[in-house]
Amino acid sequence: MSSNRSSMSPEFYTMNGGDGPYSYSNNSHAQRILIEVAKPIIDEAIAHELDLRNFSLSSNPFSIVDLGCSTGPNTFIAVKNILDCIKQKHQSLGLTSQISEFLIYFNDHTSNDFNTLFASLPPDRQYFAAAAPGSFHGRLFPESSVHFFHSSNAIHWLSKAPEELVDRKSLAWNKGRVHYTNAAEEVCDAYAAQFRKDMENFLDARGKEIVVGGLMVLTVSAIPNGMCLSHQNPIGLMYDLLGASLMDLVKKGVINEEQVESFNIPIYVVNPENLREAVERNGSFRMVKMEMIESILKINYGDEITNVNWWTRKLRSGNEDIITKHFGSGIMDQLCQQFTVNALETSNDFNALFASLPPNRQYFAAAAPGSFRRRLFPESSVHFFHSSNAIHWLSKQVYDAYAAQFGKDMKNFLEARAKEIVVGGMMVLIMNGIPFGMSHSQNPAGLMYDLQGKTLQLPIV
């Protein structure tokens, strides 16, 4: 086969391999739950749509492909679910004698950690396993050779970030951000256009590779039609916090602004309309069913999803490769620390707040998540700001720099509020203070933190 891949082909990024604390295999519980939640829908699709009678399987193995499999163990769970269901259907149709052997292809980028994947293959598996390395945006298999394609949580990865995002002359120039969460419309449009191109290539390739009567099931991260990617979506929130954390490292002189300007995450969270359009435009497949699984936040992930450290590990396990290829491996620890600080500032318990809203209140209520050191509202839109006992929290608790840090934080705070307040508006701040000339040790808060610090320094026996 001749290669037409140009030397300019985009760089590919994978999840963290191995089984360490920041590995994908140890930080992909949320993706595993999606596989379990999607199981009944996939079972139903196999029961109603997979045309087993049409296949002549006596000489060929039944081939199943998991596209974007990463390192496991999720892919093994997905494959087992599919296999069990197909076997059951074989049996119920009385085709048991026809059951040939099953061959599972695990697909991911060539740089995926296939060693970890193969080392953890289930010992009691009832299939042959093979790797199919390469991008699913291009051809991976011979024509008419695959019976079943599956992919979970992978096709939101684009082949590359749209080029306009780094073009200073373009309206889609994505200055100060690394994703399209809360970004200008032109930035969102550029992402959507890249998704359309990538899906066209993806569907073209799969359309050639699948046998007549075969089935493809895709589980994708999605948002409802007409909704923009915002902080309400965990992916949106995570990448917005990543952008803010990188800009914080710019302010600290760890990286420079040009490096952030030329960095964009190639991930697109589709809506059902995007997907339907892509399938209909391409024409290789007939869409038999599309179902929106319940909002990711309502699925029971347990307590983990509200744990900031869990989010930091998740960011790292899935994005360390793309971040370090761009910024170098030296920034990763510091970036994760900054991300944790920013995530903590954002992770107020709004659920509890809303649950306790006064039932007889005479106002409408909304939440504005994010650090008050940055912009939170549109220009000239707020009539009254109030803050009580909050703005003494510093973003960086280095003792000898407290005063300087407070000066910087107040500057950011006041600049943001000045843009947001209407002409003639008012701001009232209630905060902890000490009289001129008094030392911090005479202040109850100072005394408390001093005692706390001394206690923490006691030798542990």
Ligand SMILES: C[S@@+](CC[C@H](N)C(=O)[O-])C[C@H]1O[C@@H](n2cnc3c(N)ncnc32)[C@H](O)[C@@H]1O
């Ligand atoms: C979030 S992981 C999902 C892994 C697994 N399917 C699961 O549900 O746990 C996304 C995977 O898609 C892979 N991926 C992204 N773009 C790809 C492409 N163009 N071709 C093949 N694999 C790709 C990534 O390398 C990564 O392993």
